[in-house]
Amino acid sequence: MGRSGGPPCGAPGTCPSRAAPGPWRLRHSGPIDSNASDLMPTSTPIPAQARFPVSGMSCQACAASVEGLLRSVEGIRDAEVSFGSRSAAVTLEGEGPDESRVRSVLAKAGYGLPEGAFGGRAVAADVAYSEREEARAQRANLAAVGVAAGSGLALLAAHMLAAPAWLGPVVAAPAVFIAGRGILTSGWKAARRRAPDMNTLVGLGALTAWTAGAFGVVAPAVFGAAGGHVHAAVMILAFVLFGRWLEGRARARASDAVRALLDLAPPTARILVRGEETIVPLADVRVGQLVLVRPGERIPVDGAVMDGRTSVDESMLTGESAPAERGPGDRVHAGTMNGLGALAIQATGIGADSALGRITEAVHRAQGSRAPVQRLADRVSAVFVPIVLAIAVASFVAWLVFTGDLQAAIAHGVSALVIACPCALGLATPTAVMVGTGRGASEGILVRGAAALERLAGVDTFAFDKTGTLTAGRPxxxxxxxxxxxxxxxxxxxxxxxxxxxxxxxxxxxxxxxxxxxxxxxxxxxxxxxxxxxxxxxxxxxxxxxxxxxxxxxxxxxxxxxxxxxxxxxxxxxxxxxxxxxxxxxxxxxxxxxxxxxDAPRPGSLEALAALRELGLATLVLSGDHESAVRRLARELGIDDARARQLPEEKGEVLRALRSSGRRVAMVGDGINDAPALTAADVGIAMGGGADVALEAADCALLTDDLARLPVLVRLARRTMRTIRQNLAWAFLYNIIGLPFAAGVFEPGLGLSIRPSWAAAAMAASSVCVVLNSLRLRWVRLV
Missing domain, CATH: 3.40.1110.10 (Calcium-transporting ATPase, cytoplasmic domain N)
Structure with a gap:
């Protein structure tokens, strides 16, 4: 019979799919029967696309700059760069670009990319490259903080000892020209490209303050005392560099979901060669080889159990806490933990071709995706730095013209330069998406990307297939x-x-x-x-x-x-x-x-639907089954509306009609007949036991058949979007309020202003606050 209770007893392929290509695919090899779910999302490479990490970015303006540089290279049709994940996704044309040409273009602007970026690199290689570059940048930031702190302490000592004024610029020089070298160089390169970024603002502010201090040595009556200016220059760089170091540590925690997945697979495997056990690197294992797993070890490959019985902890992949019993003929998956029994497994999937590898690829892609809500931040970031430069110049000129106080004019101009923070805007959305999708993976939920999360957060109606979704699928x-x-x-x-x-x-x-x-x-x-x-x-x-x-x-x-x-x-x-x-x-x-x-209701379906209703969601069942069977199920589960005798294409029409009436609809299904409905909904959600074509059409996938994951998914989407809105509100309000204070707008009437050093501290703190707020998604209660 039809998977959804539709036209009965049809063979596979009863409905030609209109599904759009997606990253979920059912992969099943061999005639092995299994009690375990064979459904594991697979990332289907999109033709003519490449994804790779980019190093050297320090703010959202950098990401926009990298996008422009990539689009200027012949062979690249389009590019999308995520500052949060420090990665680029490019659409290629023709035979693609000359990689050395791309590398040269980016290197001239101060950015880098790994070898073989356009050659279909593995996720593990990209993550390793990003971690090496991030570690290098963190070491450089920490060393620079040390140099700046040393200059700051030397300045303090010089002040206490009443040292000569000329000593101030000399002592501050290492902080400005050694610790701040990276900022000055990057800012200058960006300015030369007519694409000024945060480095331009900070570098210009610090250099202006140091220069004013140097002139203050010879003309203190005009420029003011040298000590105040050079101290500001040192503190600006110290706070900014220390803030970047803190931000890097926090951001690493936001993106550690992929690393955690990669770490699930052991680096070696024990194979049987001519009757003898041999430990080899995992990369040397081949499909069809016999892999031995001892009690308490992690299973290194996907495969079929040939001998032995055990219980397997699959919680790290599926979120299901109860161990699964496995014996001969059953499937096991890489990264899961073997219990007390010894197993002999015939390998069917290794590394990137395993379920764990495909899940990792899906999470990696999702974390680099861009949400529609980010467009506003992108538009603001595109004009942000030029506006800040204009405000700083206007502040300097206004203070100089109306007060004649050059020292105050310089201080307010520098404060306006360094307090502005495009980084907070750039981090607001991607860090929340990275943490949210990573949290989803830990809960046995895969989300295709940020756009799916955003749509799901606004859903008000959940539509369900009947057979195999709300029911166990075993009539x-x-x-x-x-x-x-x-x-x-x-x-x-x-x-x-x-x-x-x-x-x-x-x-x-x-x-x-x-x-x-x-x-x-x-x-x-x-x-x-x-x-x-x-x-x-x-x-x-x-x-x-x-x-x-x-x-x-x-x-x-x-x-x-x-x-x-x-x-x-x-x-x-x-x-x-x-x-x-x-x-x-x-x-x-x-x-x-x-x-x-x-067909009895699936265990837990009553509680799951009750939880969805508590979240304010309407429920609907769409089935090709007879009306009496559909109505009975709707009564038993408390479903708001039921539509029976629906052909696959009619389900899609029902959903389109609901959407045209203003409803926002999520469709949950698992079968071939569900694909048209999954693509017709605002959000398509595939169940873990479903068919290949259903997953191809889905925006989200549950790695198990547990409907209790659905309210978790909804709460996760809503929490993620709430966090994004909080981040954006903070980033906008911080800049809207901070810039006037720094420019000295409130000093004449209220006596309120911000000194350059404190402006730099505020700027550094704003980015860290955004990342820390996003990290709360790791621990928020979703059940």
Missing amino acids: ELASVELTADGPAGGDGDEDALLARVAAVERSSEQPLAHGIVQAAKARGLTVPAATDFEADPGSGVRARVLHRSMWVGSPRAAGERGHPPRAIEALIGPIARRGETPVLVEEDGRLVAALGLY
Whole structure:
């Protein structure tokens, strides 16, 4: 029968998918039966695209600059750079770019990329490169902080000892020209490209303060005392560099979900070679080899258990806390923890080709994605630095013209330069997305990207497929109704008929068909052979059994075959009143029986739907099943609305109609017939036991069949968007309030202003606050 209770007994592929390509794919190799879910999301490489880390970025303006540089290279059609994840995704054209040319263009601007960036690098290689570059930058920042702090202490000592004024600029020089070298160089390069960034602002502010101090040595009456200016220059760089170091540490924690996934796989595996155990690097293991796993070890590869029994802790992949029992024929996955038994596993997936590798790739891609809500921050960041430069110049000129105080004019101009923080704007969205998607992965939930999270946070209606989603997908035969004259040939007893129907359904892979076959086995019936099997999508299945022409299908399909509606209704009436799913049987052109099947609700579905209602969400079930069965399920689970006898394309039309009426809809499904509905919804969510095409159409995937993950997913999306809004509000308010104070707008009337050193401290703190606020998503309660 149809996966969603739709046209019964159809063969696989009953509905041509309109699914758009996506990153989720069901991968199953070998004829192994498994109690474990074979569904593991796989990242399908998008043609003509490349993704790679970029080093050297220090603010959102840098990301915009890298985007422009990449787009200027022949062979790159488009580029999207994430400052939060320090990565770039480029769309290629033709044969793609010359990598050395791209490297040269970026290097001239102070940025770097790894070798083989356009050659389909593995996630592990990208993460290792990013970690090396981040560690190098952190060491450089810490060393620079040490130099600046040393200059600051030397200045303090000089002041206490009443040293000569000329000593101040000399002592401050190492802080400005050694500790601040990277900032000055990057800022100058950005200015030369007419794309000034945060380094330009900070470098100009520090250099202006130091220069004023140097001139103050020879003309203190005009420029003021040298000590105040050079102290400001040193403190600006010290605070900014220390803030970057803190930000780097916090940001590393925001992006550690991918590293945590990579660390699940052991670096070596124990294989059997000519009867002897040998430990080899994981990269040397080949598909088909026998891998041995001892008690308490992590399983290194995906594979089928050939020998041994054990319990496996899969919580790190699926979020499911209960250990899963595994024995011969069952599947196990890389990164899961073996229990007390020893296993011999035939490897089917290794490294990037394992379930763990594909999950890691999916999370890595999601963390580098850009949410639509970030567009406002991007637009502001594009003009932010030039506006700040204009404000600083205006502040300097206004103070000089109206007060004639050059020292105050310099101080306010420098404060305006260094207090502005485009970094907070640039980090507001990506850091929250990185932490949110990482938290989702730890909960057994994969999200395609930031846009899916944003749409899900605004959903007000959840639509569900029935069979295999709200139900366990294992219908059982509940009743058999024979017609008055019964089957032809005098062979009309129930068991004989059931055996013949099972012969037809044995070649079908649909859940209702499986329930009929299992019922025949449970009764110990001998199932005859069937010939000329044919599945007609939307019309059921037919075959020849014991010289009879048999057809099995839904009441709707029976009506389309010409059987009188009154006869159909009379036959299925008792089944419908019990809320069972009717399946009609035709022999040699005559309706001879109706079978009633019942698919019980999935364990935990009642509680999951109640939790969704508590979140203010309306619920709807869309099914191709008979109306009585759908209504019964809706009553049992407390679902708000139920639509029965829906063909796959009709489900999509229902969802489009809901969306056109202003509803925001998420669709949850797992089967082939669900793909059109998944693509028609605002957000498509695929269940862990679903079919390949359903996952291809989905925006999110649950790694298990546990519906309790759904309210967790909704809370995660809402919390992530709330955090993004908080970050953006903080970033905008900080700059809107801080800039006037730094420029001295409130000093004449209220006596309120910010000194350059404190302006730099505030700027550094603003970025750190955004990252720390995003990190709260790691610990927020979602259940």
